[in-house]
Amino acid sequence: MNTPTIGVLALQGDVREHLKALADAGAQARPVRRAEELAAIDGLVIPGGESTTMSKLAVVFGMLEPLRAFVRAGKPVYGTCAGMIMVADKLLDARDDQETFGGIDMIVRRNAFGRQNESFEAAIDVAGIPGGPVEGVFIRAPWVESVGGEVEVLATYDGHTVAVRQGNVLATSFHPELTGDHRVHALFVDMVRHTV
Ligand code: GLN
Numbered sequence: 001m002n003t004p005t006i007g008v009l010a011l012q013g014d015v016r017e018h019l020k021a022l023a024d025a026g027a028q029a030r031p032v033r034r035a036e037e038l039a040a041i042d043g044l045v046i047p048g049g050e051s052t053t054m055s056k057l058a059v060v061f062g063m064l065e066p067l068r069a070f071v072r073a074g075k076p077v078y079g080t081c082a083g084m085i086m087v088a089d090k091l092l093d094a095r096d097d098q099e100t101f102g103g104i105d106m107i108v109r110r111n112a113f114g115r116q117n118e119s120f121e122a123a124i125d126v127a128g129i130p131g132g133p134v135e136g137v138f139i140r141a142p143w144v145e146s147v148g149g150e151v152e153v154l155a156t157y158d159g160h161t162v163a164v165r166q167g168n169v170l171a172t173s174f175h176p177e178l179t180g181d182h183r184v185h186a187l188f189v190d191m192v193r194h195t196v
Contacts, residue, residue, distance in 0.1 A: 004192040007032035007041035009067075011057040013049025013082060017177040018185075025185035027192070035066035043076035043192035046083030046101075048139065048175050051110065054082055055099045064099055071103035076168040076195050078188040084171035085110060085142050092145055103169040105148030112143040112160070124174065126163050127154040129183050136162065136174035143173055168195060 003026060008018045010031035022029035022045065032041060044067075046054075058064045071077055071087070079087040086100050088108035113120070118140050123133035136157065144161035147153060155163035155172070162173040168191060176184035 003028050004042040006043045008045045012054050013047035015047050018045045018047050021177040021182050021185040025182045025189045027189045035063055038070050046079040046086050048081030051082040051085040052098055067101040071101050074168055076192045078170040080172050080175050081141055087169050087171050104166045106151055107145040108142045109145045110142050111140050113141055122157055124155050135179045137178045138174050141173040
């Protein structure tokens with residue numbers, strides 16, 4: 001499978017940028033809005049945006065259980081920013097009724113970097129990505145407060161975990177789709193290639 005088909009969850013968020021980054025990284029990329037479309041993809045990206053809205057829309061569009069099942073089936077999933085929140089098993093600073101798809105045994109704190117530091121960029125060394133640090137774009141970003149034993153921490157910033165992987169699920173607090181550097185997407189495309 002040289003050119004895997006990778007969906008971008010298109011309920012809300014920066015879908016277009018991920019479609020382009022995935023195509024540049026060697027995948028066939030398409031937006032996914034309906035549960036039936038999950039059958040035709042080898043992996044899925046959950047974009048940045050607003051996780052509370054994404055959670056509500058997932059319920060309205062009947063995508064919550066199908067996406068949970070997709071993750072449970074071991075299909076590769078990559079969540080950026082709000083997408084990281086959606087693949088967390090547990091949340092802090094979220095409304096009680098905010099749902100996630102889960103997949104990574106971690107606790108994620110929403111909007112963790114605080115008001116002073118709402119948006120910023122920083123050079124981030126990511127384990128498994130050759131060629132030096134990636135430019136991390138953080139926009140009202142979450143961080144990972146704690147992880148379970150099966151979770152690999154791939155990157156930290158200022159003492160906080162900002163990139164993780166558990167099995168086939170990858171998550172970053174930051175937005176590599178906004179930089180034109182597609183090495184993180186290439187890592188995910190490789191994960192998808194090695195899955196099927
Ligand atoms: N703060 C947003 C949330 O909680 C995430 C921001 C982003 O995706 N850039 O969903």
